Amino acid sequence: MEKAPVSESRPLRQASRQRRRAVRGPAAMEMDARWGPAVRLLVLVRAWALVSGQVRYSVPEEAKTGTVVGRLWQELGLEAGDAEARQLRVVWQGRRASVEVSGASGALVVSSRLDREELCGKSAPCSLRLEVLLERPLRVFPVELEVTDINDNAPRFPVNEEAFNIAELSLPGSRFPLEGASDADIGANAELSYTLSPSEHFRLDHQRNDDQSDSLALILTKPLDRERVPVHRLILTATDGGRPSLTGTMELVITVLDANDNAPQFNQSVYKIKVLEGSEVGTLLITLSATDLDEGSNSDIMYLFSRRVAAQVKEMFSVDENKGELRLQGKLDYEEMDNYEITIEARDKGTPPLSGHCKVLLEVLDVNDNAPEVWVTSLSVPVPEDASVGTVVALLSVSDRDSGANGRVRCWVWPSSPFGLESRFAGSYSLVLREALDRERVSAYEVEVRAEDGGQPALRGSRGVRVPVSDVNDNAPSFSQAVYTVLARENNAAGAELARLWARDPDEAENGRVSYSVWEGGTGATSSGGGWRPASSYVSVDAESGRLWAVRPLDYEELQVLQFEVRAVDAGEPPLFGNATVQLFVVDENDNAPMLLPPAGGGPGLVPFVGGVVGASVEAATGSESETLWAWATWGSPAGQVVAKIRAVDADSGYNAWLRYEVWEPRGKGPFRVGLYSGEVSTARALEEADGPRQRLVIVVRDHGEPSRSATATLSVSLVEGGEAALSVAGSSSSSRLGVLSVAEGSLAAGAASSSANVWLVVAICAVSSLLVLALVLYGVARCAPRAAVLSGPSPATLVCASEVGSWSYSQRQSRSLCVAEGAGKSDLIVFTPNLPPPPPGPVAENGSVGNGLSPSPLSSSMASNGSSGC
Known part of the structure; x- marks a missing residue:
């Protein structure tokens, strides 16, 4: 196998590495320092695998860009620098390239972010298959890249906040399931544990099921009280098993649903x-x-x-x-x-x-809305008028429904006398007598007990108490006046009411029931006949009504004044009485005609009367008496010469006894006239022979009564010479017989025959003159001497005297006499305005005349004793 040529020298690579480090920053450098040994070990393993036919690399996710995954040139046996020359590159299968071959170094480096969770999800292990393409010559080498998990994902809940509604009355132990968190990592990095924020009401129940799934639940450990904590907020935390561990949280918002577990x-x-x-x-x-x-x-x-x-x-x-x-x-x-x-x-x-x-x-x-109330609890009436001071009349109760000052009451009595209040105890009073009572002054009292509270404003209450006063017999009957003057006309019929007396007794019932009687203790009158009679023989008084009535007809000529006492007695125990004096005056009636008196002597030219009353007759028409009188007068007597004097008397009094004289015959101008009130017959002119030897005069004597009564006297006047007159005078003086004025015709003839009559005439004239003077002196003494009043009694009488000319004169406390020469005196009395009491309640006599009851207006009457008509 050829080694890829090395395209850049070591200093350059170091410089390039330093730049990358500078770019990556401190964090990347820290990561390199942390993962550097692991990466080198992994590269060795992969290099061995590549030699044996399969190149495997392992790189942690999230490795930083530029991180060397493996040195392919070494794995492929290339020289340094050949990788760039022979265009060594990585080919992804349907995925974007996250690693690439660095051309300069021929190393497999991270070119973009490696996210295992994005690349493989929850698959484990996460292996990525890629091919390394080497051109010149073209060769393909398979490479397996395993992205290892790192704890780069925190646990994650589906929501950040989960709300629960839990009833307030939920019982402790109740479970409320929760949804757990998820972690994108795998393995230990994805192993989660849960914690719950502290709570006294909840706890977390975490259980792992057989399928390695988690079961989460929220357990209620204590009864909820919405009123104390209406919402509970808890934090549920999920923690993974990585190093360092990552956490995820979710907020649990637990709303406590209200239950009616709280009373208002x-x-x-x-x-x-x-x-x-x-x-x-x-x-x-x-x-x-x-x-x-x-x-x-x-x-x-x-x-x-x-x-x-x-x-x-x-x-x-x-x-x-x-x-x-x-x-x-x-x-x-x-x-x-x-x-x-x-x-x-x-x-x-x-x-x-x-x-x-x-x-x-x-x-x-309390407000002052109630006036005091006064109640009478006991009432002792009537109260005797002689009750002693301090006597309890009534018991009273006073109350006020208010309280405090509004209920404090003060009481008093109005009017203040004669009763008063005494407090016995709170709210109780006694009405007591403070002064002596007099039922006759006040028969009943209207007492008002007044009460006033202490409120503002003060309210008042009252209670009226009527206290009648019972009577005791402490008042005697009393007449309105001590002396009553009663006028009664004479000749009243028996039983006629004279007056009504009334005595007042202010007591009541039996104590004030009065009975009347004539008191016989020394009362009465002496009649004109000289006998004494008791008052009860004249008058009587009704016991109940006080009506005074006549027992018998009254005769003024028999009785002028009757004074007696009337006694009023009540029916009390003991009985009390009162007296009143009654002066009963009999009022004269014109029931007596004038009566002629025998002559007492003659005047000038008047010879003594030789005969008595020659004749007397009562005329049927007038009821007058007629009597023939004799007198003489001398021829040549001047006018005014008194020839005779007619004397008459009337048994009545006052006007009824006031006499006047008139010449009835002859009418016209006769030679004689008579004094109207004196009765003196005098010559009206000088007498002449033509007047004849004798004149006959009819003289009427009338009183002033209604109707008037009269008497007539016939006067025969003989006219003589002067010598004959003297003989007549002498003859009359030697006679001692009283009779009516007369001159015997025989004596007048004898005097005319005597030649010595003149001497005797002178003697007779002197004797007559002496008698006349003596009569005048006696008359003056009689007139001036005071006479006793007819009436007797406690009050003065008013006496009236008539003068010769017919006028009235008045005097008090003495009497005047109506008198004539040598005649009996007569006192006239007139009583005015009798003082009579008002009649008691009841019917009043219809007849208001005197003698039949009390006249409604003052009456006056005249009462007099026997006398004559002139003064």
């Missing part, structure tokens, strides 16, 4: 809130919040009342199912319920649903 949880187990009572409906009280560590529908929460919540709570509150808002839907009343315990449930929507619970302790805060 509130952030607090107990919520405490405070709400004012009376808050508006719909007020938000609190928003509850619960969380569920689960997810999805397992974490959807709805809020509702627990089944143990009372119906009252459900009526008062509402909870929003989705938002957890607890709201007020009723009126809170502290006094009914001051706190609520509400159990709220938070329930998820998992299967089965789980729930959590919390308590809401709601405290109701």
Whole structure:
């Protein structure tokens, strides 16, 4: 075999080797230093194989370009340099050339990357058959090139990340198969081992099967808790058996699928809130919040009342199912319920649903919305008016449903008297008497017990208590006045009502029921006949009504004033009484006609009367009395000469006894006239012979009553000479007989016959003058002397006197007399405005006239004793 010529010298080869080394870099040089001995050994083996007929070379994959696989020129027995000259080259069979023959050195070198996995895959061994072509002469040499595996491929998983979904409730020991890694290398370089990153929940199970395949599984060692670790991230590492070993990793992403294994949880187990009572409906009280560590529908929460919540709570509150808002839907009343315990449930929507619970302790805060209340627990009425001070009238209970200052109550009584409050203990009071009572002043009290709390603003309450006062017999009957003046007309019928008396007793019932009676203790009257009679013989009083009525007809001429006492007695125990004095004045009626009195003497020209009442007749028409009187008058008497005096008296009084005199006959202008009120008959003019020897006068005496009554007197006046008149006077003075004015016709004739009548006439005139003066003196003394009043009693009487001219004069505490010369005096009394009490409630007498009851208006009447008509 020829050796291939060596085309280049050793220095050049060395220089070329150094350049290749420089190009290859430090890494290639390191590789050469590592694989150099192996390559030389392989070349020797191949050279031997070539000599024996088969050239084999072995080169590690991934050998660097230029790496000498073998020195073919030596294998072929060529000289150095012949390989290039004889065009030694390598021919591949259907593959691209990865090795070539270096022309300069004739060595088989790596020309491109050798990748065993690309060339042979997992086949082992990896032998490449190639032919070495030598031209000049043409020769072919088979060469087998074995590419040996190096650990240049790391284990490789199909994916870089593998995701798993594992249920949260998976049991420990559960297996989850894994796909192992692959390694392109072969042999020991492809033997893989697996490791798993540390985990408390998982471990790796690696088993080698009989077919040398690996079986990988992930084993669950501890229950999963999605809520604690929802995703587990593990690193699975595959390590080959090469030197140095290479690794490949894959991330295992394990998602824990949620299971409804967590009940909703509130952030607090107990919520405490405070709400004012009376808050508006719909007020938000609190928003509850619960969380569920689960997810999805397992974490959807709805809020509702627990089944143990009372119906009252459900009526008062509402909870929003989705938002957890607890709201007020009723009126809170502290006094009914001051706190609520509400159990709220938070329930998820998992299967089965789980729930959590919390308590809401709601405290109701008091506001001053309740006024104090006052109750009467005991009432002791009526209260006697003589009850002592300190008597307990009622027991009261005062309360306020509020609390604290809103429930502190103070109480008082309005009006403040006569009752007061005494506190017994908290909330209890006694209504006691503080002052003496008087039922007659106040029969019942409307007491108001007022209470006020300490709230802001304060509220008030009250309770009215009616306290009636019971009567005791502490008041005697009392008349409205001590003295009553009652006027009664005389001749009243028996049983006629005179007045009504009324006594007031402020007590009630039997204590105030009054009965009346005429008190006989010394009351009565003395009649004009001189006998004493008790008051009950004249009047009587009804025991129940107090009606005063006449027992018998009253006669003013018999009785003018009756004074007596009426006693009023109540029916109490003991009975009390009161007295009133009644002054009963009998009012005169014109029931007596004037009565003529016998003459007491004559005036100038008047001779003593020698006869009595010559005649007396009562005229049927007028009811008057007629009597013939005698008188004388001298011719030539001047006008105004008193001839006679007519005397008359009326048993009545006042106007009824006020007399006036009139000449009835002759009518016209006669020679005589009569004084209207004095009754003196005097000459109206000088007497003349033409007047005749005798004049007859009819004189009417009338009173002023209604209707008036009258009496008539016939006066016969004889006209004589002066001497005859003196004899008449002397004769009349020697006579002691009283009679009606008359002059005997016989004595007048005898006086005319005597011649010495003039002397006696002078004597008679002197005697008459002396008597006249004496009569005037006595009359003046009688007029000026005071007379005792007719009436007696505690109150003064008003007396009225009539003057000669018919006017009235008034005086108090004394009487005036209506008088005539030598006549009996007569006192006239008129009482005005009787002081009568108002009648008691009940019917009033229809007849308001005096004597038939009490007149509604003051009455005046005149009452007088016997007397005459002139002063």
